Amino acid sequence: PQSPTTRHPGFPRDAGRIATAQNRLAVTLEDESTLRGDPLSAAFTLVPSGPPPHEAPHFCRRLMQADPAASIRSTLDLGMQQEVERGIEAHLQRSREQGIANTCAILVHAPSREVLAYVGSADYSDRDILGMVDGLRAQRSPGSAVKPFIYGMALDQGLIHPRSLLMDGPMVFHDYNPENFEGEFMGPIHADEALARSRNIPAVALSNRLGNGGLYQFLKRGGVDLSKPPGYYGLSLALGGFGISPVQMAGLYAGLADDGLPRPLVFSNAPPKAVGAPLLSPQARFLVLEMLRGGGDLGVEFGFARTDPAVAWKTGTSHGFRDAWAVGVRGDYVLVVWLGNFNGRGNNALVARRCAAPLMFDLLARLHLPDKLIVPPDGVRHVDLCAASGDLPGPWCAQTTSGWFIPGVSPISFCQLHREILVDATTNKRVAHDDGRPGLRREVHEFWSPDLLELFRKAGLPRRAPPDPENGTDALAGLDHGNAPKILSPLDGRLYQIGGDSRESEIQLKAGAASGVQKLYWFCGEAFLGACVPEVPLAWKPSAGTYTLRVLDDHGRSSEIAVRVAGN
DSSP, X not given: OOOTTTOOTTOGGGHHHHHHHHHHHHHHHHHHOOSOOOTTGGGOOSSOSSOOOOOSHHHHHHHHHHOTTSOOOBOOOHHHHHHHHHXXXXXXXXXXXXXXXXXXXXXXXXXXXXXXXXXXXXXXXXXXXXXXXXXXXXXXXXXGGGHHHHHHHHHHTTSOOTTOEEEESOOOBTTBOOOOTTSOOOEEEEHHHHHHTTOHHHHHHHHHHOOTTHHHHHHHHTXXXXXXXXXXXXXXXXXXXXXXXXXXXXXXXXXXXXXXXOOOOBOBSSOOOOOOSOSXXXXXXXXXXXXXXXXXXXXXXTTOOOOOTTOEEEEEEOTTSOEEEEEEEETTEEEEEEEEOTTOOOOTTOOHHHHHHHHHHHHHHHHTOOOOOOOOOTTOEEEEEETTTOSBOOTTOOOEEEEEEOTTTSOOOBOXXXXXXXXXXXXXXXXXXXXXOTTEEEEEEEOOOHHHHHHHHHTTOOOOOOOOBTTSOHHHHTOOOOOOOEEEEXXXXXXXXXXXXXXXXXXXXXXEOOTTOOOEEEEETTEEEEEEOTTSOEEEOOOSEEEEEEEEETTSOEEEEEEEEEEO
């Protein structure tokens, strides 16, 4: 090498001298060569005019690792990629003071499953944040980001419709005692609001009722790597008690936004893989997205104002504040954003609604993605509903709202919550019928079941109870024609595992009772187990075996189930 101190290839100031020397050598070789001259040789230089291209490094490494010898035509949109990178850089400049220094994001066109933007870390070259690691391939806890799929399965299995009332109160599922993120309860809450507000208890309760393998089989069919058997995860799956990569999350939401098929994401011109049956019906997918669009007003409540009513979105915060997720669906596009530390260190600032959701909405605003007309699929119906009960309004329902349901699938009936009664003006007691006495007046009251009344009380929202019947017994006067109690725990046909200590050997007996019921009586076969008020479960300590459980209310109505119990 000649003049190594003035022709250093790593210093831009030496580029001109290197180019001159190269040109002299090229001319000399051309004069001495017997080959035909190259007309471009005069402009030839080994020194690039700028830095070498290094776009989407994580994406390129992924494709090269898949097939390093192939000629690859990728699906990446360079303009969208750069816009996402700029948005992430701007967001982290504001959040670094909170200790949030890393994020990743993926943008997918749902109908084709093509990946349009792929940012594996905030800065590929930053060793302090382990920037070379591809965070989009890492298995992380999704927190509440999987709840929409629980609601989708519940819609398909006829457990709920969007305005069904769910219970958000203290619940125990054998030995699992979940809590809400805020540590408080909202009492009875409609399903769409429970999903939009990401309430934990309703989601776990719904997951516990799912059939056909529940959330575990849904995730397995959707391509999520669950290496352990279902019993290992239990109901914690509903709250993100497993690992999923942002790429896999984007695949699940792409199916929700498109055809429901578990198709893998497309990164290049490689042929697509075979797929199975849809994970959710068109009706359930439509209703879930409608429910997720209902949270647009939560932005201001959680400290940010930029939301888009056309976006169906969900967040997720993992246990220990290690992962903050936000997923947005706008038209045919799905954007998944993750914030956290690649070393798994927790940070109390990693609350998804406060850090991931603002970034997600900012990126969508930068991308200017096209919207599309929302067309309800065949098989859903839009009707007026009682605003309180979520059922079809009866003659005494003063406030109504509108909502969707799936005819023939969704559990819907006429409202039994609001009823007109006769009240004696002198005694303020409820009477069975108009017997001609003076001073009778007609009033409309809400008849909540005892367990729901207890939830309202615990949530600080007590409800006014109807007047007591004048004869003291609703059943004798024929005032209430409620349904038989419904056994909520244990579940019919399920196998329950009991342990060695006293707590693990208990199964909670709980039933939903009609309004006016004050006592429930439990039987195992013909043996009496005990009595309890409807809002408090009864503890049962069985041995291994197969049992028929029956519950009887103080109006004489009963129901029964069969359960199996296995010991360790």
